[in-house]
Amino acid sequence: MILTALENLLTHRRAAITRSLIAASLCTFALSASCAGPSRTSTYDSAALLSSAESVREAFASSTFLAGRNASSPEIRLLVDKMENFSSERLTRTDQLATVWRVVSDDGVLELLRQRNVRVYFAPRDDDAMARVVGANYRAWSSPDRPTHILNARFNSITRGQSLAGSLTDRRDDDFLLNFNVIEDATGAQLWSHTARFSRASVGTQVD
Amino acid sequence: MLAPLALMLLAIPSCGPRSRDVQLINDSNRAEFADARIAASNDARASNDRDRLMHDMNTLIAAMADGVPAAGEAPARRVYDTLRTAGINEGKTLEAFFTTEDSARVYKGEPYEQAMSFCYIGLFDALSAGGTDWGNLRAGANNSLFTLRDFATLDLNAEPRQTHATDAPNDRRRRPRDRAQPEPAPGPHADNSSPAPVDPGAPPAPSSPTIGAPVPSDFALGYALRAIAARQLNEPDEVRTTCAQLKQIDPELASLADIIQTGSYNTVLLVDFGIGPAKIATGDDRTIIRFQDQTPSTRDTLIVQAGASRGEFPVLLDLNALARQSRWTNLEPMRRAKSLIGTGLIAAGAGAVIIGSGERSQAAQLAGIGAIAAGLLLKATSYADTRQIDLMPQRLYIALLELPAPGGPVELQVSRFPESRVVLPFVPTPRTDVSGVARLHYVRLPSAAGAWATQPAQYWGDGVAPPDAPGIPAAAINAPYILGGRCVRTPSDTVLDSYHRAGILTEIMSASALEQLYRDEGIKLLGTGPRDTFIGAHILERGTWLFSPLPGSTGAARVYNQLHAPYVPRSPRLQQLRAQYAPLINPASATAKSAKTPADRKAN
Numbered sequence: 001m002i003l004t005a006l007e008n009l010l011t012h013r014r015a016a017i018t019r020s021l022i023a024a025s026l027c028t029f030a031l032s033a034s035c036a037g038p039s040r041t042s043t044y045d046s047a048a049l050l051s052s053a054e055s056v057r058e059a060f061a062s063s064t065f066l067a068g069r070n071a072s073s074p075e076i077r078l079l080v081d082k083m084e085n086f087s088s089e090r091l092t093r094t095d096q097l098a099t100v101w102r103v104v105s106d107d108g109v110l111e112l113l114r115q116r117n118v119r120v121y122f123a124p125r126d127d128d129a130m131a132r133v134v135g136a137n138y139r140a141w142s143s144p145d146r147p148t149h150i151l152n153a154r155f156n157s158i159t160r161g162q163s164l165a166g167s168l169t170d171r172r173d174d175d176f177l178l179n180f181n182v183i184e185d186a187t188g189a190q191l192w193s194h195t196a197r198f199s200r201a202s203v204g205t206q207v208d
Numbered sequence: 209m210l211a212p213l214a215l216m217l218l219a220i221p222s223c224g225p226r227s228r229d230v231q232l233i234n235d236s237n238r239a240e241f242a243d244a245r246i247a248a249s250n251d252a253r254a255s256n257d258r259d260r261l262m263h264d265m266n267t268l269i270a271a272m273a274d275g276v277p278a279a280g281e282a283p284a285r286r287v288y289d290t291l292r293t294a295g296i297n298e299g300k301t302l303e304a305f306f307t308t309e310d311s312a313r314v315y316k317g318e319p320y321e322q323a324m325s326f327c328y329i330g331l332f333d334a335l336s337a338g339g340t341d342w343g344n345l346r347a348g349a350n351n352s353l354f355t356l357r358d359f360a361t362l363d364l365n366a367e368p369r370q371t372h373a374t375d376a377p378n379d380r381r382r383r384p385r386d387r388a389q390p391e392p393a394p395g396p397h398a399d400n401s402s403p404a405p406v407d408p409g410a411p412p413a414p415s416s417p418t419i420g421a422p423v424p425s426d427f428a429l430g431y432a433l434r435a436i437a438a439r440q441l442n443e444p445d446e447v448r449t450t451c452a453q454l455k456q457i458d459p460e461l462a463s464l465a466d467i468i469q470t471g472s473y474n475t476v477l478l479v480d481f482g483i484g485p486a487k488i489a490t491g492d493d494r495t496i497i498r499f500q501d502q503t504p505s506t507r508d509t510l511i512v513q514a515g516a517s518r519g520e521f522p523v524l525l526d527l528n529a530l531a532r533q534s535r536w537t538n539l540e541p542m543r544r545a546k547s548l549i550g551t552g553l554i555a556a557g558a559g560a561v562i563i564g565s566g567e568r569s570q571a572a573q574l575a576g577i578g579a580i581a582a583g584l585l586l587k588a589t590s591y592a593d594t595r596q597i598d599l600m601p602q603r604l605y606i607a608l609l610e611l612p613a614p615g616g617p618v619e620l621q622v623s624r625f626p627e628s629r630v631v632l633p634f635v636p637t638p639r640t641d642v643s644g645v646a647r648l649h650y651v652r653l654p655s656a657a658g659a660w661a662t663q664p665a666q667y668w669g670d671g672v673a674p675p676d677a678p679g680i681p682a683a684a685i686n687a688p689y690i691l692g693g694r695c696v697r698t699p700s701d702t703v704l705d706s707y708h709r710a711g712i713l714t715e716i717m718s719a720s721a722l723e724q725l726y727r728d729e730g731i732k733l734l735g736t737g738p739r740d741t742f743i744g745a746h747i748l749e750r751g752t753w754l755f756s757p758l759p760g761s762t763g764a765a766r767v768y769n770q771l772h773a774p775y776v777p778r779s780p781r782l783q784q785l786r787a788q789y790a791p792l793i794n795p796a797s798a799t800a801k802s803a804k805t806p807a808d809r810k811a812n
Contacts, residue, residue: 040293040294040295040296041289041292041293041294042292042294043289043292084343084441085341085343085344085346085347086343086346086441086443087343087347088347088350088351089347090288090329090330090333090344090347090348090351091343091344091347092333093336093337093341128735155343159350161354161355163355163422170294170355172294202294203294203295204293204294204295204296204298205294205295205297205298206294206354206355207316207319207322207354207356208294208295208296208297208298208316
């Protein structure tokens, strides 16, 4: 039977089988190209992080923490601390710093802070992250002064994973939360807080 | 028929399972991590996308062992992106069937290699921040604790069951010496959760020979690092839960878990030793993967001596044992099927040739020959994928120490392996005296290091105390190596001040002018060039780079603990400065050069 099949393959059905194979291959390629499919990674991207930071900036600019102050109000020395990573995602030092920098570096926000006698600065660092994020004049933004208030940032995530029925394929959902708050240094009292969120999902075998 | 045959024929020139990089492994055994990371980095740059993770991980491990994490920054980024890409090899089964696995599939690592890689990336982030980036260390540990699929304990006659995470620990038969599965943390966490817990709302996934039963991870290193990081991040609930999971996995780690919870340490040493198991392709057509021990598994403790204090720490993780568990390695059903199909084609083809010869049918004979050729090709290309991360260690230890500030020398040895003994010249403590704050260091112990491993420091780098070994001229300590001294600290105002106080280089007025002196010699300074620059060897080891390996690394010990050849100046300015300061820096040698011989005196 195998012999007959092989003979047929060579002598009578070669052309038909060849056409079938070509058609099948073309269909496969067409399907692969046309199906965008779900995302393969649920990591955050810098654009989403910075977009979230902008929403935090808007909330900060209109916060009760700054309301009622003017240029004659007692000086607030606001230390912008690092962003702590409490998520399941690797967050580079540059992204950490870039996110907090995005909140305070806007010209409109800086002018607003100046009008309310709020001086923003960063603690001195021994790495080059400030130079990368802020640029050549990064030293102007660093100071060892004791702050009156501290701007904290925290990056959290909620991760859910599941195995899809009957296969090795997994789904992973990551919900990212970006929280900023202002703490009075002397008392530890929280004077302002805001949280921004975004989500990512991926489908596919995680451990391939 | 001819097209697939042609595809397989094209694969023949590259046939054959990959062999381990023996040179890389030997360099690592001798703690020549600079050679290892440079070679691995070159391999990564020359590599295709499918193999790059393998070389990038070798580069990353060697860079951390060498105390030069900057050399691992780009590899860490690429490896993380690959590991976090799901389904990276989906749709490649057909290609792998008609060619070979290692030419079709992107190598992501065996599951145990992926878990280790996540932890190493977290470790890299922590080391890059002076051993204090606990958030990223925790993220790496969390990612390493992914859900596994357990095939070894399948009951093939059982009914399919739901895969809620709470079911798993009670359902399995335990083989002898199995580690217990940890109880998963209850519910998803608002601040973090590992990807491991199965969503109770998901439809039940049946267990089968090809899918296996999802089980929580028993990766002790991941749990230990998560607990340590959570302790530093002041997350007591997570510390408590994770330490409980660690004790459940291995009761012998109970004392380690207890110390983690108390936080009564200021120094964390993650110590690697040995070379992990080799992947060997065996069996018919080499379709079966077997792991062969390179460094034998033993229960020898890690002995740590710091001043008058001495401690012993048990083996945290044995990769020989991990690699032998089915839940920690990949499947191979396709390779076996391909080999069997090849065998079938050969048999059928042989029959066709015989029958065709008897009946004088050329078509049948040709068909038979074609089938035999196809069968041979299938069998020749069904060998197992033996790609692996060559520098994976055989075992890991975690040592938790309370060192007196600002730090000091620390001696380490795996108890019955005297060739592993290393004296780290200076392990610094955290830059704060706040109780409970710790600093992380990574040490890769050699198995064939030179005499330097147990010698005191001869040179002065950043972040370490000045050397005080006998025989070092006092004036040489505060003079740069390029001038004939023993200082290899990177240029800064503080360093320049110390030179000036010793009367050295008083004509150099700024740190940037000092940097220029190095640049005029063709010496590159870490942190002053573009990112992702290839970082070569240190000037002490005849390289063209000046950097300070992380204190507390084996790389620092190798660079600082042995006498190196004197530096030969290239620029006329440095030659002039060297001659000018020689009497001050090395008065003995200057006197010898100026002393006249009896023959000279007679001539004059």
